[in-house]
Amino acid sequence: MKKFCLSLFLLSATISTYAQAGNENVFMSSDKIFTLGGKRAKSGEYKIDGNPYTSSKNFEQVIIDGYSKNVQDLRYNAYADEMEYLDKKETYYADKTDGLTIVFPSLKKTYIVKHYTYMGNEKFGYLVLLSKKDAKYGLFRRERVELMQGEKSVSAFSKDANDYYAKEKDVYLVSKGNTYYKLPKNVDELSEDFSLDAKSVKEFTKSNKINFNKEEDLVKLFDFINK
Template sequence: MIRIFFIGYFLLVYCSLFSQPNYVNEDGGTLQMGNLDVPFLRVSETSGNKIVGSIYLNEEWEQATIVNLSNNKKIKLLARFNAYHSEIEILGEKEISALFTTDGIEVTLNNKSFVPLKIEKRNKAIFAEILFKGKYNLYKVFDVKIIRAPSDAKLLNLESVDRVEILNDYYFNENGGEAVQVPKNKKSMKSVLPSNFLEILKKEKLSLKKEEDLVTLFSLINSN
């Protein structure tokens, strides 16, 4: 099936729903959508174990606003963020689609702002939460960890539970280039962060492990 199709067709399907606030083409905006990546394989499907947790930041469908940053045109749709694939899923009448990572769009969902991002060691762009915009941008990249129940849990008469945990790392880039991960320890700082980052980090006594400190760091570095 073709990966990309235009939402113009999608909006025609929903023309009868324009009276509802969840499906609004505010300014004649268009965007691209496609099929979801390979669905998340719940380990319980093959192991028979109970599964706890979710691959979604919020499993409920919520209204998302997609903005074309070049002309400020907007579209509102029902969506949710899939942390396993770092995708934004769009709810259709008969199927769920994935929002294509087109350059120049920004998505507001769950009180967060997501943008397409190319990061090291990934062969395609993903959606990441943007925490600070400037010459140096700061991003929050989500991922999923699967913690499987011990293989002998049932033999030991223990509850067989597979757990899904959402994790995150922080990335940054300069002038929209490929993003690299913010180092988590001082040893790797010098090889990744520019010297002026290190000076401000030390002067302000900020931690690379605290999100609020990272936002402060990028705010200060971009104001210089």
């Protein structure tokens, strides 16, 4: 599959022009700018089993904050941590800009681009937004797919197994201001780490039978915490 880099921004101007920036072809219109970079190398005969998408291989209609309704259908590549769109049978990547919010109505999912720290490393990529965008304590889900090496054949009469995509376990992150933390294991740790009213949080957790292993319960809990 041929791949290109794509930059997708909002342009407030009402005219359309063409420009050249370095070695990149840039098309500008009244609602978007596309920057097409060089082709990525083909994989040749190299075959990978499975796919790198966590929700759907299909390109889905989206709503993007700050953009017109006339935007390309997208899909999330969790291995590359990129949003892809299709144009004339070619696949492009949407440019990442901090705070960019992409809603997939059919999937009932919202992705947001964030700078964050995970396992001591600085990251810049897509997270699934589970709380309100401007919430004091943000709740996010990190989705990733990894590429696993296929097993070598033990016999000369059989083929080696192909490499394959495997979904990683989702990681839940909590933000306070510009700092991100891995979700605490229980309500006691959560209350202590974020200096919450432990008594009211515990009462809510108990009365609503909140299970930290259920996403819908976590969303309910953070809606309460952020009131």
